[in-house]
Amino acid sequence: MTDTPFLKLAHLCERLAQTRKRKELSETLVNFLKELKIEEIPPAVNLMLAKAAGEPLEIKMATLLEVVQEMVRADAETFRAAFASASDFGDAIKILWEKGGLVSSGEKLTIKEVFAAFQEMAEISGPGAREKKKAKLLQLFRPATPLEAKYLAKNIVGERRHGVDEGMILEALARVFRLDIGLLRRAYLLAADIGEVAKIALTEGAPGLRNLRMQLFRPLKPMLAQMAPDVDRVFDLLKVPFALEFKLDGARIQVHKQGPVCRLFSRSLTDVTASLPDIVEDLRSGALPEEAILDGEVIAITREGRPLPFQTLGRRLGRVHRIEQLIKAVPAKLFVFDILYADGKPLIDLPYRERWQVLENTRLSLVPRIIPQNRQEGKAFFDKAIAEGFEGLVAKVLSSPYMPGARGKAWFKIKKVISLDLVIIAADWGYGRRRNWLSNYHLAARDERTGELFQVGKTYKGFTDQEFAEMTRKLLDLKIGERPGTVLVEPRLVVEVLFSDIQKSPRYRGGYALRFARIAQLREDKNPSEIDSLQTIARLYREQQRPAQPPPLS
Structure with missing residues (x-):
């Protein structure tokens, strides 16, 4: 049996993009996987989900466009026309x-060859990395048909428009290998790599999936919180005991410790240890178990210990040069709020109250926390958080397990002002003083069913002149097309957006628009896959339509 051509996978993705019914998507997917060699399933799964090598490629848009230009030899007008008429970057x-x-x-590209080429690119770093990656890209694109080029490009920029997601892949694997779907979901939570789960499913079956354990230095996806408008709403939603913790405006960090070795991972599972050596040093004096995995948040602080906005911390994240100067200029502190593993024992299935008890036996800086007995206590704690410079609160059900990657109904975040994480898909050139800057940003949310982006507003508010200039540079590096007065960009820049309320909008295809939106900050620690969904916006719209409850009679 010969290796499966990459073109066959590209044709599959085209069919999936035209299919809307979940059952038909699943059937098509199952039939395709059954035709593959066993060793082809992991790479096929990653490529189908536009995950390239299963890890970041670190290829800039400018490099990719240079490769495309060398291949097609098109003039600027041809480029503009292609992007103006296309439905997405790959198209x-x-x-x-x-x-x-x-x-x-x-020369036929195969699924295994394409995946292997992306893996080689992901491993290239250091001096000359850009040129080496460009050479690899040219080598990969040269034999490609137009349809193959489309899906090579989609993998590089992480773009997918069909309705297949990780959940559907797991369902398909369950059917192909006759495995329990719950077992597969659990394995994915622990491995955080759909290709790895597929590999174990096909080589070891159910026993291998059951033997999958939390592993030090293999980070898990963090558990996430839903938005709640205020403390009263949390009390309405949660009918069981819960705790309230201060909500921090920092970078989510997962700590992995084994003896003297300690590594820090971001919410996107990137190793950021080199950027935060002061945090590592603090952890060594925290009376931790010999082996541990912790969940927490790093924030920038003043000399007096008050929290600073995330933008301040952003000056340190990902930086590996002049660290000593940065530590002095931007002091940081880690607050811990969960422990997932201790001395060989996974703790994620324990109730949150028991995990917290384990933390209390350490000398770590724990996030401020109470168990409110009534609404008045909860509101007073919220006011205290705001007064001390924090963002708000997070409510956590005491009986809840830790669910990696899930945004369930056990955690709710409450902010003073409701905000959403959105992605910039285009920007308009400004007028007057802002004429040389891209300064009016088109903001989009993701449909959680299909992955498609839907615009929900525009704003030019929130940035200083210096920040407008920096944003213009970043956005032009991500340029994929233009129309009069507007630059279309690859959706990579995530921003936190504040707004007054949500209204129905016939202007936008998604049906909703944010009123009086302004950008609070650029969130370079977040991936576009983590932005808020159109369904979240719809739920917040319904929440604001809910009539206010009258105060209780005295």
Whole structure:
């Protein structure tokens, strides 16, 4: 049996994009997986989900566009026309390939070859990395047909428009290998890598999945919280005992410790240890178990210990040069709020109240916390958090397990002002003083069912002149097309957006618009896959339509 061509996977993705019913999507997916060699399933799964090598490629848009230009030899007008008529970035690449008359050289790309090439690119770093990656990209694109070029590009930019997600992949694997779906979901929570789960499912079956354990230095996806408008609403929603913790405006950090070795991972599972050596030093004096995995948040603080906005901390994240100067300029502190593993024992299935008891036996800085007995206590604690410079509160059900990657109904965040994490999909050139800057930003949320982005507003508010200039540079690096007065960009920049309320909007396809939106800050610690969903916006709209409850009679 010969290796499966990459073109076959590209045709599958085209069919999936045209299918709307979940049952039909699942059937198509199952039938495709059954035709593959066993060893082809993990790479196929990652490529189908536009995850390239299963890890960041660190390829800039400018590099990719240079490769495309060298391949198609198109003028600027042809580029503009392709992106103006395309439904997404990958589609624009396909159009350019067709206009350039590019067809396969006869050499067949295979699924395994494409995935291996992306893995090689992910491992390239250091001096000359850009040119080496560019050479690898040219080598990969040269034999590609227009449709293959489309899906190569989609993998590089992380773009997918079909309705298949990790959940559906797990369901398909369950059917193909006759495995329990609950077992597969649990394995994915622990591995945080859909390709790895597929590999274990096909090589070891159910026993292998059951043997999958939490592993030090293999980070888990963090558990997430839903939004609640105020403390009263949390009391309405949660009919069981819960705790309230201060909500921090910092960077989510997962700590992995084994003896003297300590590594820090961001919410996107990237190793950021080198950026935060002072945090590592503090952890060594925290009376931790010999082996541990912790969940917490790093914030920037003043000399007096008051919290500073995330933007201040952003000056340190990802930086590995001049660390000593940065530590002095931007002091940081880790607050811990959960423990997932201790001395060989996974703790994620324990109730939150028991996990907290384990934390109390350490000398770590724990996030301020209470168990409110009534609404008045909860509101007073919220006021205390705001007065001390924190964002608000997080409510956590005491009996809840830790669910990696889940945004369930056990955690709720309450902020003074409701905000959403959205992605910038385009920007308009400004007028007057802002004429040289891209300064009016088109904001989009993601449909959690299909992955499609829907615009929900625009804003030019929130940035200083210096920040407008920096944003213009960043956005032009992500440019994929333009129309009069507007630059279309690859959706990579995530921003936290404040707004007054939500209204129904016939102007936007998603049906909703944010009123009086302004950008609070750029969230470089977050991936576009983590932005808020259109369904969340719809729920918040329904919440604001809910009539206010009258105060209780005295």
